[in-house]
Amino acid sequence: MSIYSGAPHFLVAVDNIIFGFDGEKLKILLVHRHIEPEKGKWSLMGGFIGQNERPDTAALRVVRELTGISDIYMEHFEVFGEPQRDPIERTISIAYFTLIDINKYQHQINHAYSAAWFPLADAPQLIFDHDEMVKSALQKLRYKAALHPVLFELLPEKFTIPQITILYEEVYGIQLDKRNFARKLLSLELLIKLNEKEKESSKKGAFYYRLNEKNYKEKFGAMTKFIPFPYV
Amino acid sequence: MSIYSGAPHFLVAVDNIIFGFDGEKLKILLVHRHIEPEKGKWSLMGGFIGQNERPDTAALRVVRELTGISDIYMEHFEVFGEPQRDPIERTISIAYFTLIDINKYQHQINHAYSAAWFPLADAPQLIFDHDEMVKSALQKLRYKAALHPVLFELLPEKFTIPQITILYEEVYGIQLDKRNFARKLLSLELLIKLNEKEKESSKKGAFYYRLNEKNYKEKFGAMTKFIPFPYV
DNA sequence: CCAAAAGTGTTTTAGATACACCCATGA
DNA sequence: TCATGGGTGTATCTAAAACACTTTTGG
Numbered sequence: 001m002s003i004y005s006g007a008p009h010f011l012v013a014v015d016n017i018i019f020g021f022d023g024e025k026l027k028i029l030l031v032h033r034h035i036e037p038e039k040g041k042w043s044l045m046g047g048f049i050g051q052n053e054r055p056d057t058a059a060l061r062v063v064r065e066l067t068g069i070s071d072i073y074m075e076h077f078e079v080f081g082e083p084q085r086d087p088i089e090r091t092i093s094i095a096y097f098t099l100i101d102i103n104k105y106q107h108q109i110n111h112a113y114s115a116a117w118f119p120l121a122d123a124p125q126l127i128f129d130h131d132e133m134v135k136s137a138l139q140k141l142r143y144k145a146a147l148h149p150v151l152f153e154l155l156p157e158k159f160t161i162p163q164i165t166i167l168y169e170e171v172y173g174i175q176l177d178k179r180n181f182a183r184k185l186l187s188l189e190l191l192i193k194l195n196e197k198e199k200e201s202s203k204k205g206a207f208y209y210r211l212n213e214k215n216y217k218e219k220f221g222a223m224t225k226f227i228p229f230p231y232v
Numbered sequence: 233m234s235i236y237s238g239a240p241h242f243l244v245a246v247d248n249i250i251f252g253f254d255g256e257k258l259k260i261l262l263v264h265r266h267i268e269p270e271k272g273k274w275s276l277m278g279g280f281i282g283q284n285e286r287p288d289t290a291a292l293r294v295v296r297e298l299t300g301i302s303d304i305y306m307e308h309f310e311v312f313g314e315p316q317r318d319p320i321e322r323t324i325s326i327a328y329f330t331l332i333d334i335n336k337y338q339h340q341i342n343h344a345y346s347a348a349w350f351p352l353a354d355a356p357q358l359i360f361d362h363d364e365m366v367k368s369a370l371q372k373l374r375y376k377a378a379l380h381p382v383l384f385e386l387l388p389e390k391f392t393i394p395q396i397t398i399l400y401e402e403v404y405g406i407q408l409d410k411r412n413f414a415r416k417l418l419s420l421e422l423l424i425k426l427n428e429k430e431k432e433s434s435k436k437g438a439f440y441y442r443l444n445e446k447n448y449k450e451k452f453g454a455m456t457k458f459i460p461f462p463y464v
Numbered sequence: 465c466c467a468a469a470a471g472t473g474t475t476t477t478a479g480a481t482a483c484a485c486c487c488a489t490g491a
Numbered sequence: 492t493c494a495t496g497g498g499t500g501t502a503t504c505t506a507a508a509a510c511a512c513t514t515t516t517g518g
């Protein structure tokens with residue numbers, strides 16, 4: 001018997017706010033909850049921490065089980081621990097914001113869950129305090145992305161400057177000067193220009209770029225101002 | 233019986249990394265652990281979350297019980313959940329960095345615990361993963377304080393510009409140009425100059441200032457560059 | 465009267481912002 | 492040939508950084 005036995009024990013969950021970008025809109029990935037209470041309603045991707053599992057490993061596992069994706073950027077941002085947040089039994093939830101390349105998501109890997117992408121601005125009401133989680137996650141993502149190049153995690157291998165610009169505009173809900181923003185992006189030496197153009201969204205076509213992995217890793221920890229402070 | 237009954241339950245703790253500043257050195261407040269294991273060794277101020285208690289409330293309670301202080305700035309920064317981190321029983325710890333005015337600390341409020349301030353650079357080895365927690369807390373504090381005026385939480389009601397400068401130099405382990413830094417501080421309109429001088433540390437004496445509470449609250453959320461990015 | 469720390473002033477430089485214009489191409 | 496979005500060039504403005512000097516006063 002533990003010498004800590006006087007102290008209470010709790011269920012501990014992880015919840016992922018999973019962001020994706022389809023080239024036009026910032027989206028979140030939601031699932032139909034398969035257990036009571038609130039069965040069938042939309043929910044974040046979450047699950048309980050296993051007996052011998054670290055919280056961050058649990059968060060990765062949950063996303064892998066439900067989407068099949070294992071190459072994921074995630075970051076813990078807040079603990080939700082209001083005693084009454086889950087009406088059935090008190091659960092302390094460790095929340096992560098999670099960024100995935102939307103193209104890597106293979107629908108219905110696990111058929112027990114039906115998942116769907118929703119534009120952030122147009123998502124259904126979620127169970128428990130999940131709406132609050134999403135709100136807070138977006139705020140933390142904005143904070144992070146104003147100073148670190150995280151948003152590239154949302155893009156496919158090849159992407160264009162106009163695509164990145166739209167992504168930043170979506171995340172912050174602002175209009176950027178495309179000329180200055182392009183100059184900024186290129187000056188960071190994060191991008192490698194490819195000899196190939198994306199021709200769907202314009203007649204002239206926009207050059208594809210890919211990440212310079214080495215510089216990306218080096219500059220990730222450093223603080224680089226991507227978005228002017230007042231907007232954050 | 234809960235319908236979540238298949239999932240494991242855990243002890244959940246809060247741990248506070250409590251920072252203070254005595255005018256010269258950045259310090260942390262540690263306690264002698266009063267329970268086994270590692271009884272008598274130095275530890276962070278922590279405790280288990282109560283049955284019906286929020287994590288942040290628990291963190292406040294722990295500090296209040298051990299120091300008598302209830303006017304505290306604290307912020308959650310990380311969850312430590314390695315399964316083996318506590319050798320007796322698995323405990324998931326929610327960690328907070330906590331800033332208090334060192335002058336408000338009344339020694340030995342609670343006689344069951346003996347607490348002491350240690351210069352951060354000269355602290356004893358701590359139990360479990362607490363050294364790692366301190367390291368991570370300092371990093372997060374640096375990040376936060378580079379953009380928000382949190383460090384004023386460490387200062388007494390009245391303080392001088394040279395004191396603030398030393399504080400920032402301590403937190404970041406850097407040398408600042410006192411002329412430029414003073415100008416920066418004053419330009420933010422966070423400070424109200426008092427008609428009184430601190431005469432101990434110099435012949436000329438330095439004017440005392442106090443916080444402009446209104447502007448402080450307003451500018452707290454905004455992002456203001458206090459420390460140049462490369463140092464963070 | 466001088467050492468030591470407080471405080472004010474000025475120049476330089478880098479980067480953000482604003483804005484004008486040319487380019488490539490499909491319809 | 493022209494409308495459309497891609498891309499480059501340049502002038503301006505703001506704030507950070509570098510550096511010099513004056514002020515005050517106890518010993």
